[in-house]
Amino acid sequence: MTKYFFILLIFIPLVCFSFNLYYFPATLHIEDDRLVNFSNQFCIKFNEQIAVLEASSLEEFTELTKLPYSYYAGALIVSKNDYYIVTLPFDVLHKKGIFYSTLVHEIMHYYLESYFDFSEEEQEDIISQFIN
């Protein structure tokens, strides 16, 4: 009985969440002119490590973000004073051709949210100026 209980305890977390965890820029290297332009304009040095959770499935993305995967490709989650990015599985982003634009978008949100006082809407306006 105890043995089975133990097995359940170690098994359940693996079944529930199996996302891949990366840190930008340490283990997730992204070179993108749009980020360079953004960092120049806002005097940002990308010297922080931002946690990026790559959901293992579309369903897991929605579990992690509470957002519909049909509409969102990525999200910046703010939980207390912790910020982290959640994305759809990378292969899905690559297939849609939005891997870099999704990550760049969320990284910009991270810095705008952390260091400035823009509303959600203002952030979207700023980001779209750099992305498009």
Ligand SMILES: [Zn+2]
């Ligand atoms: Zn956004």
